[in-house]
Amino acid sequence: MRFSDLAIIFAVIGIVIMMVIPLPTWLLSILLIINICFALMILLVSMQTTEPLQFSIFPSILLIVTIYRLALNVSTTRSILSEGYAGKVVETFGEFVVRGNAVVGFIVFLILVIVQFLVITKGSERVAEVAARFTLDAMPGKQMSIDADLNAGIITEVEAKERREKIQKEADFYGAMDGAAKFVKGDAIAGIVIVLVNIIGGFIIGMVQMDLSFQEAMSRFTLLSVGDGLVSQIPALLVSTATGLVVTRAATGSNLGQDIAKQVFSYPKLLYIVSGVILLMGLSTPIGVALTLPIASFIAYSGYRLDQLAKQEDKVLEEQDDQQETEEDVRSPESVLDLLQVDPIEFEFGYGLIPIADTNQGGDLLDRVIMIRRQIALEMGLVVPVIRIRDNIQLKPNEYVIKIKGNEVADGELLLDHYLAMSPGIDDEDVQGIETTEPAFGLPALWISEEMKEKAELSGYTVVDAPSVVATHLTEVIKRHAHELLGRQETKALVDKVKENYPAIVEELVPQVLTIGDVQKVLANLLREKVSIRNLATIFEALADYGQAVRDPNILTEYVRASLKRQITNQFKDGNEPLRVVTISPEIENIITENIHQDDQSSYLAIxxxxxxxxxxxxxxxxxxxxxxxxxxxxxxxPNIRYHVRRLIEPVLPDVVVLSYNELESTIEVQSVGMVEL
Structure with missing residues (x-):
């Protein structure tokens, strides 16, 4: 264990021992001075922090310091009541600070306690409570803001994670401060009770056990009790002030001194008004000019100096701006490297569709994009990269396009004040609208008005709003082009993720058996046919088993598909219904088999x-x-021709699912409903 860990452990144990074992008065004096040092250090640190989380350990320190101070009160009370003496520090505060007058000392003590309890502690407690409540209420909004910035590409995944952790830490901190403020409040109450117990108990002990007179007992024990109370309440007041500073600090990027200098004295001309009021007070009241004139002169001079410094700073900033504008006009600097960056996915729309993306106008496109990324991750096992969303004035007002790596792959047109209605198969002539085509699946549809919506739903039409049309289209486009979005960098991230839970599989596979590029080709083949790669552990095990003997990614893909037979079967079966399929005649199978050719890298079909x-x-x-x-x-x-049949029909029949016998569970019932024959 480190020295700091041992020091904290022994310190806490020592605090507990102080409450039980009597301590010598010289040691009490040392511990009381240390208490003052701790309180002063806490106050200074709280003034130097620029945001509350920089002093996140403050609630725990507050608890330890409070218990330490109460332990000192117990020890000093024991010494006062048993010996009539509690060390030099307590005696000094009782005689020197209050001039030996017990009544004055008691009144000063009460004032300190009242200021601490009613003003500082009460206010700090209320601020901590409100801050904790508002922080918790604001967490969902802050999380959505982070997700929106992430989807818009403003921040990276790492920055988003750091901001989420900061939000969580803020909630934990203010919640802890809400409870820690109760310690300070209880400490103030305990201080009053302890002083009263010391005075009353000391008076009784002094007269009964020490044979002191009434006046001697009252004087001695009152002074000691008040001294003990002052030496405890002054550090308590410092800690309470630090508590108030921490919970009332806003994240301004600078400490308290800099904030005061920048904000309080940022209006130098106001100091002239203050100076004039002070001088007028001396002229019109018995206070006198002799006292107010030096103060008013100092304030006026400070205002003059601050005004001159502000003018110099404005002049320097103006010169810098002029110089920067001149350089921009001459050089027009532009980062050419930034122009080479191509976004994986882009969604561009005309100005008429801005309301679907603008949160201020009720648009929820950013939230839908978040759900799309989650859906793709769950269904396909693919981490969709950040989707760049932007408006494009070159498009028609109601038009949008979807780009993959800078190339347009899909487009569509929306009517925001209409709903898209798709027929159940039997059209209703009473449902009138603008004929169109559903963009995701190419089905005939109608754009209908709000008044026609209810009638269309009663007629069995599927009715969706414009944002849902966009979300569905974007989801299908991403699924269709998922294999293009999975590159080597994305594959490396997936491999690293699997390695956290299955290190043996990854260490055996990469790079001893296959490279990242080989793994990427197999995963892309699976995604190309909409087979989920979420079960990466099973996929990697199959690659490790067959990768040493086979290097062709296409053949490895077939082995992987066979290992995922349960997943593939569940993907296409319909409950307990038999799986209805179309088979290929032996004649066609022989034609395809005879025309498969093999080269050094892979096999191909030449027909x-x-x-x-x-x-x-x-x-x-x-x-x-x-x-x-x-x-x-x-x-x-x-199985031996499945891959080649798929590649053969993919250009003209991309939506036809091609399965092999090895990819089906033996328990599933297969029903042939047709045979492909020449």
Whole structure:
């Protein structure tokens, strides 16, 4: 253990021992002086902090100092009542500070306690309570603000994490200060009680046990009790003042002295008015000019000097601004490297769609983007990069575009004062609107007015508002292009995350078996067919098993898909219903198998265009028949040709799911509803 840890432990144990074991008076005097030093140090530190969290340990220190002071009160009370003496420090405060007058000392003590209890402590307690309440109430808003800045690209993930931790620490600090303020309040009450006990108990002990006269007992024990009270309450007053300073400080970036100098004396001309009032007071009242004239002159001179310094500072700032503007006109500096940066995802919209992104106008697009990123992470296992959201005056007012790595991949048009209604299959002629196409799935739809919304819902139409249309479209675009968003850097972050919980798997796989680039290609292949990569541990285990014998990322992908058979089966099955699929005839399987060629890096399918066209048409006819009956088009093929069949039909039938027998659980019932034949 470090020395500081041992010192704190022994200090707390020593405080407890002080309450039980009598201490010599010379040691009491040393401990009382140390108490004053601690209180003064706490006050000075609280004045130098620029924000409350810089003194986050203050609530704990406040508790320790309060217990230490109460332990000293117990020790001094024991010495006063048993020996009639409590050391040089207590005696000095009782005789020298209050001039040996017990009544004056008691009144001074009461004034100190009243000031501490009713003014400083009461106010600090109230400020701490209100600050704690407001801090907790403001936490959700601050969290949303951080998420919005993160999604807008203003801050990084690391900065967002630091700001979230700071918010949590602020809430914990003000909550602790709310409770710690009660210690100071209780200490003030205890000080009054202890002094009264010392006076009354000492008076009785002095007359009964020490055979002192009434006047001697009253004088001795009153002076000692008042001295003990003063030597305890002065440090308590300093700590209470420090408490008030800490809880009332705002994060200004400078300490108390600098804030006072900048803010209180930032208006030099006002000091002239103060100087004139003080001088007028001396002329018109018995106070006299002899007393007020030097003070008024000093204040007026201070105002003059501050005014001159302010003018010099303004002149320097003006010269710097002029110089900067001149340099900008001559050089027009511009960071060319910044122009090379390409955002992974961009969402641009015309000026007519600004209300969906502007929170001041009730827009919740930023919140929806946060939910989209969470949804993609849960469904696909992909951490979506920051989505850059900006308006573009070159677009039509109601138009928006979605870009992936600087290239436009999707667009759409919204009517903010309308709802998008999609037909259930049977159109209702009474539902009137502007014909359009649903952007995410390409379904025919209508833009209907607010008055037509209820009628459309009663007719079975699916009705959504404009922001929901955008959110759905953006989600589908990200899923469709997820494999493009996963690069080597993103893969490295995923590998590091898995390594925290499964270090053995990662150490065996990367880089001994596969490189980060090889792993990225396999994960991209999975995302390309909308297979979630969230179960990275299972994926990495499969890669570690087969990666030493196989280097082709496409073949490794097939092995990984086989290891994810339960996930893939659950992804496409419909409850307890059998999985309805379309199979391929042996003739087509033989054609594809015979035309698979292997080179040094990977295998590829080389088939003549005429045969390819016949296969396209045969698959398309079967798929169209399934879609007409409302079933998901699933093509079930042999494991050795699954990858090549998928690549063959992907350009013309991208939404057709291609599965192999190895990717299905043995417990699932498979029903063939058609066969692709030439």
């Amino acid at each position: 003549n265009p005429e045969t390819s066209q016949q296969i396209y048409q045969a698959i398309h006819s079967q798929v169209a028949r399934l879609i007409e009956t409302g079933q998901m088009p699933i093509l079930l093929v042999a």
